Amino acid sequence: xxxxxxxxxxxxxxxxxxxxxxxxxxxxxxxxxxxxxxxxxxxxxxxxxxxxxxxxxxxxxxxxxxxxxxxxxxxxxxxxxxxxxxxxxxxxxxxxxxxxxxxxxxxxxxxxxxxxxxxxxxxxxxxxxxxxxxxxxxxxxxxxxxxxxxxxxxxxxxxxxxxxxxxxxxxxxxxxxxxxxxxxxxxxxxxxxxxxxxxxxxxxxxxxxxxxxxxxxxxxxxxxxxxxxxxxxxxxxxxxxxxxxxxxxxxxxxxxxxxxxxxxxxxxxxxxxxxxxxxxxxxxxxxxxxxxxxxxxxxxxxxxxxxxxxxxxxxxxxxxxxxxxxxxxxxxxxxxxxxxxxxxxxxxxxxxxxxxxxxxxxxxxxxxxxxxxxxxxxxxxxxxxxxxxxxxxxxxxxxxxxxxxxxxxxxxxxx
Amino acid sequence: xxxxxxxxxxxxxxxxxxxxxxxxxxxxxxxxxxxxxxxxxxxxxxxxxxxxxxxxxxxxxxxxxxxxxxxxxxxxxxxxxxxxxxxxxxxxxxxxxxxxxxxxxxxxxxxxxxxxxxxxxxxxxxxxxxxxxxxxxxxxxxxxxxxxxxxxxxxxxxxxxxxxxxxxxxxxxxxxxxxxxxxxxxxxxxxxxxxxxxxxxxxxxxxxxxxxxxxxxxxxxxxxxxxxxxxxxxxxxxxxxxxxxxxxxxxxxxxxxxxxxxxxxxxxxxxxxxxxxxxxxxxxxxxxxxxxxxxxxxxxxxxxxxxxxxxxxxxxxxxxxxxxxxxxxxxxxxxxxxxxxxxxxxxxxxxxxxxxxxxxxxxxxxxxxxxxxxxxxxxxxxxxxxxxxxxxxxxxxxxxxxxxxxxxxxxxxxx
Numbered sequence: 128x129x130x131x132x133x134x135x136x137x138x139x140x141x142x143x144x145x146x147x148x149x150x151x152x153x154x155x156x157x158x159x160x161x162x163x164x165x166x167x168x169x170x171x172x173x174x175x176x177x178x179x180x181x182x183x184x185x186x187x188x189x190x191x192x193x194x195x196x197x198x199x200x201x202x203x204x205x206x207x208x209x210x211x212x213x214x215x216x217x218x219x220x221x222x223x224x225x226x227x228x229x230x231x232x233x234x235x236x237x238x239x240x241x242x243x244x245x246x247x248x249x250x251x252x253x254x255x256x257x258x259x260x261x262x263x264x265x266x267x268x269x270x271x272x273x274x275x276x277x278x279x280x281x282x283x284x285x286x287x288x289x290x291x292x293x294x295x296x297x298x299x300x301x302x303x304x305x306x307x308x309x310x311x312x313x314x315x316x317x318x319x320x321x322x323x324x325x326x327x328x329x330x331x332x333x334x335x336x337x338x339x340x341x342x343x344x345x346x347x348x349x350x351x352x353x354x355x356x357x358x359x360x361x362x363x364x365x366x367x368x369x370x371x372x373x374x375x376x377x378x379x380x381x382x383x384x385x386x387x388x389x390x391x392x393x394x395x396x397x398x399x400x401x402x403x404x405x406x407x408x409x410x411x412x413x414x415x416x417x418x419x420x421x422x423x424x425x426x427x428x429x430x431x432x433x434x435x436x437x438x439x440x441x442x443x444x445x446x447x448x449x450x451x452x453x454x455x456x457x458x459x460x461x462x463x464x465x466x467x468x469x470x471x472x473x474x475x476x477x478x479x480x481x482x483x484x485x486x487x488x489x490x491x492x493x494x495x496x497x498x499x500x501x502x503x504x505x506x507x508x509x510x511x512x513x514x515x516x517x518x519x520x521x522x523x524x525x526x527x528x529x530x531x532x533x534x535x536x537x538x539x540x541x542x
Numbered sequence: 543x544x545x546x547x548x549x550x551x552x553x554x555x556x557x558x559x560x561x562x563x564x565x566x567x568x569x570x571x572x573x574x575x576x577x578x579x580x581x582x583x584x585x586x587x588x589x590x591x592x593x594x595x596x597x598x599x600x601x602x603x604x605x606x607x608x609x610x611x612x613x614x615x616x617x618x619x620x621x622x623x624x625x626x627x628x629x630x631x632x633x634x635x636x637x638x639x640x641x642x643x644x645x646x647x648x649x650x651x652x653x654x655x656x657x658x659x660x661x662x663x664x665x666x667x668x669x670x671x672x673x674x675x676x677x678x679x680x681x682x683x684x685x686x687x688x689x690x691x692x693x694x695x696x697x698x699x700x701x702x703x704x705x706x707x708x709x710x711x712x713x714x715x716x717x718x719x720x721x722x723x724x725x726x727x728x729x730x731x732x733x734x735x736x737x738x739x740x741x742x743x744x745x746x747x748x749x750x751x752x753x754x755x756x757x758x759x760x761x762x763x764x765x766x767x768x769x770x771x772x773x774x775x776x777x778x779x780x781x782x783x784x785x786x787x788x789x790x791x792x793x794x795x796x797x798x799x800x801x802x803x804x805x806x807x808x809x810x811x812x813x814x815x816x817x818x819x820x821x822x823x824x825x826x827x828x829x830x831x832x833x834x835x836x837x838x839x840x841x842x843x844x845x846x847x848x849x850x851x852x853x854x855x856x857x858x859x860x861x862x863x864x865x866x867x868x869x870x871x872x873x874x875x876x877x878x879x880x881x882x883x884x885x886x887x888x889x890x891x892x893x894x895x896x897x898x899x900x901x902x903x904x905x906x907x908x909x910x911x912x913x914x915x916x917x918x919x920x921x922x923x924x925x926x927x928x929x930x931x932x933x934x935x936x937x938x939x940x941x942x943x944x945x946x947x948x949x950x951x952x953x954x955x956x957x
Contacts, residue, residue: 134581138752139564139565139568139581140568140578140579140580140581141568141569141572141578141721141765142564142565142566142567142568142569142570142571142572142578143569143752143763143765144565144754145560145562145564145565146561146564146565146581147560149554149557149560149561149583150554150557150559150560150561151557152557153554153555153556153557154556154557154558155557156557157556157557163555163556163557164555164584164585164590165555165582165583165584165590165594166549166554166555166561166581166582166583167580167581167582167583168564168580168581168582169579169580170579175579175580179580199746201746306556331614331616337553337558339559348558350556350558403825403846405825405828408829409825409828409829409831409832409837409841409844410818410820410824410825410826410827410828410829410832410844410846411825411826411829412825413820413824413825413846414823414824414825414826414829416824417824417825417848418933418934418937420899420900420901420933421901422824422848423848423849426824426848427848427849427852428845428846428847428848428849428852428856429824429825429844429845429846429848430843430844430845430846430856431818431825431828431843431844431845431846432843433832433837433838433841433842433843433844434838434842434843437842437843437886441843441845441885441886470856471852471856484835485835486835486836518833518835519833522833
């Protein structure tokens with residue numbers, strides 16, 4: 128089963144907005160075993176739109192469009208499709224009532240007349256409700272082809288796809304090999320280093336490995352394609368196991384896992400509180416730990432010590448420790464962790480001191496050197512890392528590494 | 543002059559990566575007055591690629607491709623173009639020498655034989671050097687058409703476009719109306735609120751207004767199109783002035799301006815230091831202020847007080863103040879700002895206390911209520927805001943608002 132995606136909207140051709148629907152829909156269709164053979168982005172001009180959608184319909188079993196469902200005269204996607212299918216446009220009374228209700232309840236006014244267009248559809252369409260906006264979508268089966276009409280805004284596309292389109296497509300016969308994917312997130316190592324360590328595990332084959340670097344993080348994407356979903360899944364899992372054997376120490380999460388959410392759940396489960404003393408990350412660890420609603424249950428506070436004086440005056444790090452070992456040292460990190468734990472009165476005290484650059488690096492203490500200490504009721508753990516990247520990469524990498532140290536301590540894998 | 547963009551790579555059709563080249567190239571071409579009529583994304587299959595690039599060449603004066611310049615047999619973009627132009631592939635000796643040198647100097651090994659493909663080009667091509675990777679690009683003029691072949695990785699595309707392609711295209715005759723754009727960044731107001739305030743200034747016309755919401759920020763994009771660049775610029779500026787009259791109080795930056803960089807520059811220029819006491823933003827202000835290299839010149843440290851006890855024990859906020867006015871109040875914010883300034887010994891002390899949700903909101907103190915205080919050597923300024931959005935939006939909005947308060951104070955526009 129072959130599909131083409133048609134994105135409509137002159138704002139895409141002008142570069143005003145990023146087309147995030149392309150990746151989302153492509154990934155979802157690959158999971159379903161539907162091969163996407165082309166993406167096309169076309170403006171709000173009648174001739175071009177009719178040509179592009181028409182050619183897609185000729186070549187493919189499934190065509191999905193996004194955009195052009197608004198109330199203005201620029202919004203012509205449904206009209207173009209009705210024209211291609213040789214069916215009239217008809218009003219859907221239920222949609223009309225819903226759009227009227229939206230304006231009355233949410234905007235305190237009558238529906239503008241132009242908005243009637245949003246309730247007009249090619250005859251024979253199944254209407255797809257829009258729970259995140261005003262423009263409903265539609266699904267049309269005709270002459271053995273399926274065309275699915277989605278709105279433009281990404282939140283509306285995601286919601287409508289998951290609620291209405293996914294169940295429909297999952298029930299269609301004739302789909303091909305499904306794709307299964309697992310993403311491993313690593314920190315403390317550069318992409319080139321990861322590739323060196325796992326190069327014998329294969330490249331872009333099936334199963335295959337792909338890489339993506341974002342600041343402070345390298346992602347390994349493990350994918351497999353097979354007619355049978357369970358087989359594709361076990362192909363992925365087998366390769367993931369091998370990857371973990373080689374680079375597992377650097378892995379801090381899988382897929383959409385949010386590291387601070389995992390840490391938060393474990394802290395709440397174990398009824399432990401935490402505080403943070405930060406130098407090079409300067410509040411970023413505290414900011415991440417409090418991203419989670421209800422974070423006051425486990426996070427008590429933090430101290431950002433950007434000067435050596437503050438490390439001594441507020442955290443009680445002995446001036447002697449800083450003088451003999453330096454601000455970026457295991458000794459200072461341990462004293463910071465113990466200090467913040469004592470001052471704030473938390474069960475755990477996390478401390479980070481490192482060289483984020485561009486200044487401050489020396490031959491012995493290079494850019495990316497970070498000491499991380501975790502003071503616990505029984506002992507103080509301290510580790511050092513050499514993080515890759517420039518200032519942003521080192522800082523975000525240090526936050527990921529520090530949160531991962533807490534996670535591993537709570538799991539019992541780091542002591 | 544009409545252009546089409548062809549993005550090649552099966553990873554795009556599988557949804558493994560986001561196609562960020564589409565927006566970048568579209569925006570750059572619009573600035574040059576080159577109309578982009580279609581984006582097409584095609585996989586690494588010969589027939590499809592030849593068809594899609596061939597059709598683009600038939601319809602358009604300019605075709606730009608990205609991707610498919612690597613060393614593997616999947617990388618067929620240049621071969622497909624040579625086939626379409628009916629010219630042979632020939633080796634470029636200078637490129638070959640450079641790729642050999644890259645492997646010798648950067649990888650400590652001989653160039654793998656497969657990499658010779660990266661130095662092969664359609665005969666007659668002008669080679670475009672790649673300063674960010676190994677695969678050079680190319681530019682070919684034939685039968686009144688121009689085809690530009692770029693690599694896939696976005697950093698390489700940006701670098702090659704700016705260094706080699708932009709000067710070439712800027713010298714081409716027959717370009718049309720150029721597009722000029724200015725982006726205003728606002729915080730403390732929702733997109734719907736902005737639209738209500740400036741709806742009389744026009745919609746998507748010429749000049750036109752567009753909107754984008756990201757957490758803690760609404761962007762207004764002001765664009766104008768005209769044959770004469772200076773006229774387009776003054777159309778933009780006129781509309782920007784009117785927008786500023788209506789919503790200027792919410793504006794914290796323009797275009798690519800980085801708020802913390804502006805604040806950093808002003809602090810360094812005025813030789814002032816700053817510290818931060820944070821409640822709901824929990825370290826995010828400190829993290830932003832230290833994004834800038836050399837931030838230790840102006841940022842001394844911060845205290846994240848997530849509990850009322852810490853506000854009293856560490857910052858010295860009187861328990862009475864918290865009891866009678868609440869932790870989220872002007873009185874507490876002022877005491878926090880004065881406290882952090884005194885304890886850390888900075889010239890300025892910035893404090894933020896607010897309701898980020900989802901818990902903690904009441905009828906009198908709703909979600910999004912944020913008090914921001916700035917203690918200075920002479921006085922303490924305090925403002926409150928009702929920030930839109932959920933937890934993330936409120937927190938990021940509070941950081942933007944707080945940094946903007948510092949910026950306005952340093953500019954002399956807020957006292």
